[in-house]
Structure formats: structure tokens, C-alpha cells
Amino acid sequence: MSIVTLKKRIAIATSVDWPELLPEERPLVDAFEAAGLDAEPLIWSDPSIDWSAYDAVLLRSVWDYYKRHLEFTEWLGLLDKSGVLVLNETDLIRWNADKKYLLELRERGVAIVPSQVAAGACLREVVAGLDGQQIVIKPTVSGSAYNTVRGVAGSAELDQAMTDLPDDVYLVQPFLPEIQTDGEWSLLFFAGEFSHAVVKRPAAGDYRVQQQFGGESTLEEPTPAILESAKIALSAASIQPTYARVDGVVVNGRFLLMELELIEPYLFIPEHPAAAGHLVGAIAARL
Secondary structure, eight states: OOOOOOEEEEEEEETTTTTTTTTGGGGHHHHHHHHTEEEEETTTTTTTGGGSSSSEEEEOOOOGGGGGGHHHOOOHHHHHHHTTTTOHHHHHHHHHHSHHHHHHHHHOOBBBBBOEEEETHHHHHHHHHHTTOOOOOEHHHHHHTTTTTTEEEEEEHHHHHHSSSSSSSSEEEEEEEEHHTTTTEEEEEEEEEEEEEEEOOOOTOOOOOOOGGGGGGEEEOOOHHHHHHHHHHHHTSSSSSSSSEEEEEETOOOEEEEEEEOOOOOOTTTOHHHHHHHHHHHHHHHH
């Protein structure tokens, strides 16, 4: 009598905007198949899905989570009740969804971009204390430069931009011109092992490095100092992630953390095709 071994099933949670994943991430499905795993893209907000029917849930392209944060956290609770393995872990995702985690990492010895948190009327008070400085204001729960503004503290232009912002909690940071001149580093890690790195540069005259704003990314080899700084930032997380992206900028020869991306960071697979296999291998090791 032969024994039939069923393939492990992976739900790749994505958003309604990308029901079949981003085109750049479709190689993940082939990589899962090559590893003997069944992988299926599913919309995270679809109430008809039985997540407990899968062996693991991998978050990819859930790029609307910060606009539906309450609903998203309720969904994470649903996953917890189902008992399914979630990658990265739900506690890590909850922590990472709010950029106030940067201040925690600073307390743990990680060099971050100088940051202040301000809510409601306190936002203008914080900005007033930075009069004349170029600053960036972004919600603590956000992504892809959502509701992010840049300007000179004390200027009429920034004052108007702040008036147009919704009532929320914000991160206030200095604008770093190094992003325009040298670019922003993104270093990818799978199961704690360094995979590859890119440098993201904004379009001329802009400061946003995202592709939708004209930003470009190139595969580059980090210096030992940059790599070591990224590893320090990663090790400061309370739970070690299965996959992570460490974003930062070098200022006066020092790598400053901008983001520790642990929810569904873009992996730059077109720049480094082996990344798909690296991620799948890390997940297979967890099953």
C-alpha cells in the first residue's frame, strides 16, 4: 500500500489591489513549487477564507494595511485564533506596524534617524521647536510616503501642509539630504542571513525613493560597517524574524536606521532573482 504525502499549503496574503501578487513577486509561487510546497495568493481582507486550512500564512503585498489598521489588527487576531503559523509572527507584525518602534530600538542601542513622536496639537509644538530646519512629517502607521510631508519648519508652506493632515500620531524627523545625494540602503535578510542589498535613489528634485514616485534601485554591495550596523538593528528586535529588510542612510560615515521592515517589505527580486528561493528556503525550514 502506497502512502500519499500531501504538500504543505502556503497562503500568500495579499491585498485587493494585487490579488495575484505584484508581477515582480510572482517568482515566489514558482519557488514554492520547486520546493515541493503549494502556494496560493489570497486577499487578506476576504472574510470567506479559512486560514486554518493552510500550514502557514506569508504576508506579501498587503499594502493597504496602514489605511485599514484596525481591520488589519483584527485579522491578525483571527489568525492567532486559527493556530496557523504566520510569517512573520503576529506579535512582531503588530509591533512593527507602528513606527514608534524606532524609539524602542534607539533605547536598545540602535542608531536611528533622529525622531520625535507627536500627536494632535503637539505636532505644531514639536515643529515649532525645529524652526528653520528642513523636516519630514509622517504618520507612525503608514507606508509608501502616505500622508508624508516635507518642508521648512516655520514656513507658511509647511504650516498649510500640516493643516491638511488628518488628526493622527506623527513621526517628526530631520530631512537628510544624503538620501538625494547618496541614496537610501535596503538590506535583505532571510532567517537572519544576509541575502542582498540595493541603494534606492529618488528622481531629480524629489526625496521619495519609492518606484511610484520615480525612484530607482540598483543592486550594490554594502561595506562591512553598513552590514554590521544592519545586523545590529535586526538583532535588537524582540523576536527574530524569518525575513526582514533594514532600511537606512549613511550620515557622516554612520549608518542610521530609517525603517526595520518586517511586515511585507518589497524584496527587490528583479534586482536579485535568488531572493525568491532564499525566502522560500527560510519558510520551509520553519514548517
